[in-house]
Amino acid sequence: MVKLIAVMIMNWWKKIVKTFQYSPNMDREGFVLKETPEEKEKIQEQKSDKEPKDNSEQESIRDHDEKKESGYRSRLRKTGRVSRQERSEQEGQRGKTKVSQGEKNADNKEETDSNGKQEHGDRRPLKKPLRVYEAQEHQNPDRVSPYLEVNKKRIFEIYGLPENKDFIIREFTIAINPPVRAFALFMEGLSDKAAINQYVLQPMMLFSNFHEEVDGYLLDYIEKRVLITNQINQHDKFEKIVGGVNYGSTAIFIEGCDRALVVETKGWEHRGVDTPTNEPVIRGSQEGFGETLRTNTALVRKHVRSSQLTTEMFKIGDVGQNDVAIMYLRDVANEKLVEEVKRRIKSIKTAAVIDSGILEQFIEDHPWNIAPQVMATERPDRVAYMILRGKVAIFLDGNPYVLVVPTTMFDQLHSQEDYYLRPLYGTMLRLIRAFAFYMAFLTPGVYLAIVLFHKEMIPTELLLAISGNRERVPFPSFVEVVIMEVSFELIREAGLRVPGILGSTIGIVGALILGQAAVQANLVSPILVIIVAVTALAGFAIPSYSLQFSLRIVRFVYILLGTLLGFVGIVFGLFVQMHMMASLKSFGVPYLSPMAPATKTTGDVVFRVPVFSWEKRPDYLNTREEEFQPNVARGWVKEETKKPGNQKKKSQ
Structure with missing residues (x-):
C-alpha cells in the first residue's frame, strides 16, 4: 500500500513538473525557421492589448519572442543554409539572452515575493534546446519525438529490430530547400511495395521541390501537397502508429516534426469472392464472404444501397488488435439492441480474437446452453435480408463467417432459398426440415423405447422380422445403437479431415462397407443400420451447422x-428441452419467438407466406420502423381494378 501511494505521488509530481516546464523544439539541420507575416501581425496585436511596460522590459520581451518564434516554431519557410560562423554567433547570442534573462528572473523573484504575482509577462523563460542524448532521457516513450534518431531507436525497441525481419525501415531525404531527413516504416507482406514506391517515396524524394516556397507547417505541406494516396492520418502516439503499421500502412517520421504520417498502403494477398462452401443454394446469389473485412461489408452494401446502412469499427485484443465491424440500419434497428452489441464487444478483454466462433462465445448470453444463440452465415444476401428486418451483423476481419444477432430457433431452421422460391415450394421445404429436425435426435431413442418397453406398438410381422435378425447379435439393443452411432460419428469426422475429394468417398464407402460387414458379422441388426442412416440424413438436412x-x-x-424409461423418458426429455429453449434469450429476444411467448407474427415462421404479405417487421425486435412494405405491395393489382373495363365487368 505504501509503495502504491509513493508511485501515485511520484506520477502526480511528474505531471506538475511537466506542466510548468517548457520543452522547445530542437535545432534543425541546415535551416532555420521563421514566422509568417500573418503571425507577426497577430503577435503585434497581442502585444498592443497588454498593459504598457517599461522600454527595457518591452525590448527584453521582444528579443525573447523573436528568439522563440524564429528558432523553435515548427513552421518551415524557404531559407538558405546557415554557415558555421552564423551558427556560432546565434549560440553566443542565446547565451547572452540566457544570462540577461537569469538576472531579470532574480529581480522578478523579489517582486513576486512581495506582491504575490509576477508582472513581467505571460511567456516563460526559454531553455536551451536538448541534445539528442539528452532528449532520449527526457522524451516520453509513448509519443513521437522531433528527433529522428530518438524515434528510430524507439521503433527498434518496439519491434525488436534488427532481429525482427518482418518490418522494413527505409531512410531517405525529402527534396525541399533545405533537404530534410526522414524514414518510412512498413511491414513486409502486408504492405504494397509498388504503392509505397509510387505514392510515398517517389513524391517525397523527387516531386516535393516543385514549389519554390514551402507554405505552412512541413507536415501539413507533405500531407496536402506532396503525397498522393487516398488516406493519410497524423498521429503523435506510437500506439496509433504501431496499430496502423501492423495493419499494412506505412508510417513516415520526419526530422523536426513531433508527429508521424500514417499512409494507407495495404496490399496483402487474399482470397477473392467465391461461392459459399457450406450454404449452397440452387436459386439465389452465388457470392460468399471472404477473409477481407472491407470486401465483406461492400458485398452487403451491394444488396442494401441505403445511406442509413451504418458500419462502426472496433478493435479487439490487446495483442492481436483485430478489427470488428457492426452493420445495421439507423432508422430501423432498435437503439437498445445496437448499444448492447457495442457494449459486449467493447467489454471483451483478451489477447486476440482470431475467429468469429471465438467472438460468438464471448458475446452469447448462455455459453453452456446447447442451442446456438448467434447465427453464423457466409451468404451476403442473407445478412442483407436480416439487416433489413432490423437485426445487427457483426464482421470480424480475416473470417468469412458473419454473425447476426439476435437469432431464434426458426431462423436456424430457415434457409435463404426459402424466400427465393414460390410460397408452396418454400413451405414444403420448411415442413420437411421440421420433420428432419425431430428425427435427427429422437429416432434412435424412440426405437429403443419401442423395442425394450412398448413392443405392442410394432406390427407383428415387423416385430418377428426384427426379433429374427437379432437372434445372433450378442449385444443388447442399447450397446448395439451406441456402437453404430459412434462408428458413424467417426466416419463423418474422418471424411471431413481427409484432404481433397477423398473425404466424401471415404464417408460413403466406409459407411456402406462397415455397415454391411457389421451385419454379416452379426454385430448389429439390419434394421438398426437403416435407423442410424436415416438419423444421419435428417441431421444433414438442418441448414445451421451449429444446430446440427x-x-x-x-x-x-x-x-x-x-x-431407461421408455416413452416416459422421451417425454421427460422433451419437457426439459422445451423448458430450456423457452427460457433462453438471444440479446434479449426469447429464443422461441414468436411462438413462445406469442407475439404478432408476419406469418413467415413455419409456412412461407407470399412476398407481398411481408407488410410488417418481426414484432419481437421492436424496430423503430415497423412497416416493411405497404399493405398493397403489388401496385399493378390496384391499378387494374381502377380500369374502366374492369369496373364494367364488376357492375355486370
Whole structure:
C-alpha cells in the first residue's frame, strides 16, 4: 500500500513538473525557421492589448519572442543554409539572452515575493534546446519525438529490430530547400511495395521541390501537397502508429516534426469472392464472404444501397488488435439492441480474437446452453435480408463467417432459398426440415423405447422380422445403437479431415462397407443400420451447422432416456428441452419467438407466406420502423381494378 501511494505521488509530481516546464523544439539541420507575416501581425496585436511596460522590459520581451518564434516554431519557410560562423554567433547570442534573462528572473523573484504575482509577462523563460542524448532521457516513450534518431531507436525497441525481419525501415531525404531527413516504416507482406514506391517515396524524394516556397507547417505541406494516396492520418502516439503499421500502412517520421504520417498502403494477398462452401443454394446469389473485412461489408452494401446502412469499427485484443465491424440500419434497428452489441464487444478483454466462433462465445448470453444463440452465415444476401428486418451483423476481419444477432430457433431452421422460391415450394421445404429436425435426435431413442418397453406398438410381422435378425447379435439393443452411432460419428469426422475429394468417398464407402460387414458379422441388426442412416440424413438436412452439432449431442441423451424409461423418458426429455429453449434469450429476444411467448407474427415462421404479405417487421425486435412494405405491395393489382373495363365487368 505504501509503495502504491509513493508511485501515485511520484506520477502526480511528474505531471506538475511537466506542466510548468517548457520543452522547445530542437535545432534543425541546415535551416532555420521563421514566422509568417500573418503571425507577426497577430503577435503585434497581442502585444498592443497588454498593459504598457517599461522600454527595457518591452525590448527584453521582444528579443525573447523573436528568439522563440524564429528558432523553435515548427513552421518551415524557404531559407538558405546557415554557415558555421552564423551558427556560432546565434549560440553566443542565446547565451547572452540566457544570462540577461537569469538576472531579470532574480529581480522578478523579489517582486513576486512581495506582491504575490509576477508582472513581467505571460511567456516563460526559454531553455536551451536538448541534445539528442539528452532528449532520449527526457522524451516520453509513448509519443513521437522531433528527433529522428530518438524515434528510430524507439521503433527498434518496439519491434525488436534488427532481429525482427518482418518490418522494413527505409531512410531517405525529402527534396525541399533545405533537404530534410526522414524514414518510412512498413511491414513486409502486408504492405504494397509498388504503392509505397509510387505514392510515398517517389513524391517525397523527387516531386516535393516543385514549389519554390514551402507554405505552412512541413507536415501539413507533405500531407496536402506532396503525397498522393487516398488516406493519410497524423498521429503523435506510437500506439496509433504501431496499430496502423501492423495493419499494412506505412508510417513516415520526419526530422523536426513531433508527429508521424500514417499512409494507407495495404496490399496483402487474399482470397477473392467465391461461392459459399457450406450454404449452397440452387436459386439465389452465388457470392460468399471472404477473409477481407472491407470486401465483406461492400458485398452487403451491394444488396442494401441505403445511406442509413451504418458500419462502426472496433478493435479487439490487446495483442492481436483485430478489427470488428457492426452493420445495421439507423432508422430501423432498435437503439437498445445496437448499444448492447457495442457494449459486449467493447467489454471483451483478451489477447486476440482470431475467429468469429471465438467472438460468438464471448458475446452469447448462455455459453453452456446447447442451442446456438448467434447465427453464423457466409451468404451476403442473407445478412442483407436480416439487416433489413432490423437485426445487427457483426464482421470480424480475416473470417468469412458473419454473425447476426439476435437469432431464434426458426431462423436456424430457415434457409435463404426459402424466400427465393414460390410460397408452396418454400413451405414444403420448411415442413420437411421440421420433420428432419425431430428425427435427427429422437429416432434412435424412440426405437429403443419401442423395442425394450412398448413392443405392442410394432406390427407383428415387423416385430418377428426384427426379433429374427437379432437372434445372433450378442449385444443388447442399447450397446448395439451406441456402437453404430459412434462408428458413424467417426466416419463423418474422418471424411471431413481427409484432404481433397477423398473425404466424401471415404464417408460413403466406409459407411456402406462397415455397415454391411457389421451385419454379416452379426454385430448389429439390419434394421438398426437403416435407423442410424436415416438419423444421419435428417441431421444433414438442418441448414445451421451449429444446430446440427447440438442435435448430435442431444441424440445420445435421448438414447439413454429411451433405454431407461421408455416413452416416459422421451417425454421427460422433451419437457426439459422445451423448458430450456423457452427460457433462453438471444440479446434479449426469447429464443422461441414468436411462438413462445406469442407475439404478432408476419406469418413467415413455419409456412412461407407470399412476398407481398411481408407488410410488417418481426414484432419481437421492436424496430423503430415497423412497416416493411405497404399493405398493397403489388401496385399493378390496384391499378387494374381502377380500369374502366374492369369496373364494367364488376357492375355486370
